[in-house]
Amino acid sequence: MASVSREVAAGRRVHSKVRSTKLLEVLNALEEGSGHSREEIFIAPPDNAAGDFTDEDSGDEDGQRGAQLPGRVLHASVVSEDSSNGEDNDDLELQPAKKRLTAVREPPCFWAKRDIRPNFGDWTASDPHIEDLKNQELSPVGLFELFFDEGTLNFIVNETNRYAWQKNVNLGLTVQELKCVLGILILSGYISYPRRRMFWETSPDSHHRLVADAIRRDRFELIFSYLHFADNDDLDESDRFAKVRPLIVQMNCNFQKHAPLEEFYSFGESTCEYFGYRRVEPLRSAQPVRLGYRIWCGTTSRGYLVWFEPSQGTLFTKPDSGLDLGGSMVIKFADALQERGSLPYHILFDKVFTSVKLMSILRKKGVKATGTVCEYRTERCPLKDPRELRKMKRGSFDYKVDEREEIIVCRWRDSGVVDICSNAVGIEPVRPCSRHVGPAGARARLRQPPPPRQPSPVRQPSLVRLYQEKAGGVRRMDRNLAKYRVRIRGLKWYSSFLGYVVDAALHNAWQLHRLLCRGAHSDLLAFRRYVARVYLESNAAAAVQGLRGRRPDTESRFDTVGHWIVHQDKRTRCALCHSQTNTRCEKCQKGVHAKCFREYHTR
Numbered sequence: 001m002a003s004v005s006r007e008v009a010a011g012r013r014v015h016s017k018v019r020s021t022k023l024l025e026v027l028n029a030l031e032e033g034s035g036h037s038r039e040e041i042f043i044a045p046p047d048n049a050a051g052d053f054t055d056e057d058s059g060d061e062d063g064q065r066g067a068q069l070p071g072r073v074l075h076a077s078v079v080s081e082d083s084s085n086g087e088d089n090d091d092l093e094l095q096p097a098k099k100r101l102t103a104v105r106e107p108p109c110f111w112a113k114r115d116i117r118p119n120f121g122d123w124t125a126s127d128p129h130i131e132d133l134k135n136q137e138l139s140p141v142g143l144f145e146l147f148f149d150e151g152t153l154n155f156i157v158n159e160t161n162r163y164a165w166q167k168n169v170n171l172g173l174t175v176q177e178l179k180c181v182l183g184i185l186i187l188s189g190y191i192s193y194p195r196r197r198m199f200w201e202t203s204p205d206s207h208h209r210l211v212a213d214a215i216r217r218d219r220f221e222l223i224f225s226y227l228h229f230a231d232n233d234d235l236d237e238s239d240r241f242a243k244v245r246p247l248i249v250q251m252n253c254n255f256q257k258h259a260p261l262e263e264f265y266s267f268g269e270s271t272c273e274y275f276g277y278r279r280v281e282p283l284r285s286a287q288p289v290r291l292g293y294r295i296w297c298g299t300t301s302r303g304y305l306v307w308f309e310p311s312q313g314t315l316f317t318k319p320d321s322g323l324d325l326g327g328s329m330v331i332k333f334a335d336a337l338q339e340r341g342s343l344p345y346h347i348l349f350d351k352v353f354t355s356v357k358l359m360s361i362l363r364k365k366g367v368k369a370t371g372t373v374c375e376y377r378t379e380r381c382p383l384k385d386p387r388e389l390r391k392m393k394r395g396s397f398d399y400k401v402d403e404r405e406e407i408i409v410c411r412w413r414d415s416g417v418v419d420i421c422s423n424a425v426g427i428e429p430v431r432p433c434s435r436h437v438g439p440a441g442a443r444a445r446l447r448q449p450p451p452p453r454q455p456s457p458v459r460q461p462s463l464v465r466l467y468q469e470k471a472g473g474v475r476r477m478d479r480n481l482a483k484y485r486v487r488i489r490g491l492k493w494y495s496s497f498l499g500y501v502v503d504a505a506l507h508n509a510w511q512l513h514r515l516l517c518r519g520a521h522s523d524l525l526a527f528r529r530y531v532a533r534v535y536l537e538s539n540a541a542a543a544v545q546g547l548r549g550r551r552p553d554t555e556s557r558f559d560t561v562g563h564w565i566v567h568q569d570k571r572t573r574c575a576l577c578h579s580q581t582n583t584r585c586e587k588c589q590k591g592v593h594a595k596c597f598r599e600y601h602t603r
Contacts, residue, residue, distance in 0.1 A: 116426035127261035163228035183535030189484035266473030303476035368424035395459035432457035
């Protein structure tokens, strides 16, 4: 996802120093310019984000696109770092060299035409924690509560009640009510209404019994408006995300604690949309403008989110010496990985982050790294000119190694020319890979079908093959999160960030479910629906005055969907034979023996 930076400044004639540009100025410039396919703008939190206020939007939930944004957001800074993500493209074009910033002079690199000789150890680590989770046979709700565990829920309840008390409101929030709120947020990802109050309407075309039986509408609105994650009397004014910093720390701790221990990880950037699925559209622009917060993310190769950090730009984040902001975030992610042990992890990232300096720092930390790299960050590596390489056949490449740092830079010709840098993987072995060549649509108008496209072998160096096979974890995670984002948004600027955290926790739980239950065929939607239904049914009030209908447990007892038998510490009576039991149905919240489980759920 691209921010408004150098490319937008060139196309829209926006001032080149976007770092000092406000969102209102950028939107005005977009209205005056010609239309791109789509504009995506990363914004920073409001200047007084640590203050005691709420950002109220002037438009309703179902208001027209282009409704006025709150003034504090319009005057928020636009994140200016270049974030053109090359992770989606295997065939990347080299960009023209940029003007270098004045920096401390580094010793010159000595480039030699040979393969790399890394000194990293082999990966031999095992993962006993995953084996322990397999033995526990956790249900989808149990996996989700690895991240939103009892400590996290109690922390949110305490901070929310504290914030309401500071506003002279006796909220009295409980963990069960918070689970109902989370269940509605999860459900809004796949069932969306123009107004969230339609869940409680009695009209037959919109009434949702599961939500209406779980919690009252006004009670949900009151709780959601007071959700809080930090003490307002003890906020760090230098941190614009101070109001959600305790939640970030807690979730990062839980994500890392239960993360699969793997060798390969991806690092990139994700987006927390400011208005969820809604987009702000300028008056004279035919394409929407999507606003959001940039999130630095480190994931496994499959997309499990291990570590994340919202970007505040260079105004509030000091980059490490000799690195830009993106490179500094990679170092922080590497430090987070090494908290589980000094193992030879391998991190893959794209040209936004890669530099020879970053590769050197990671090598000294004992971390492997591979990534595409821009030409101006190769420390003047004497490779063949890209124009000359384009004239050669596909699969041609040139490479050099810095003898002092043992870092290799390879320029490879496929459909385009791409530079790849690594401190751990070299050229050998060079293997052929299949690339389809031939006419794709030139003969579409002829009556005879075109001849089939034949695969042509293309020589591929080892580091290029590794990058194509193992990179892309952040992209996979972002694609999954975008399918069923939380649709409910509040009046606070960080309400969309809560939805992002809930979506990420569900996605991680689903990733663990696929890893622990190899034979399970539950997709992300089915997994999400199960968690939402259990949270809303099992945490609903047993008797709420004014609610009609049967008890929630009798509605789904015989639906044969998502009933799991789990252990309980306190012995209760079996709902079928009425003798004491240590097991219960997680969905029905009824004590049931294992021998009575099937009969209890059969009519």
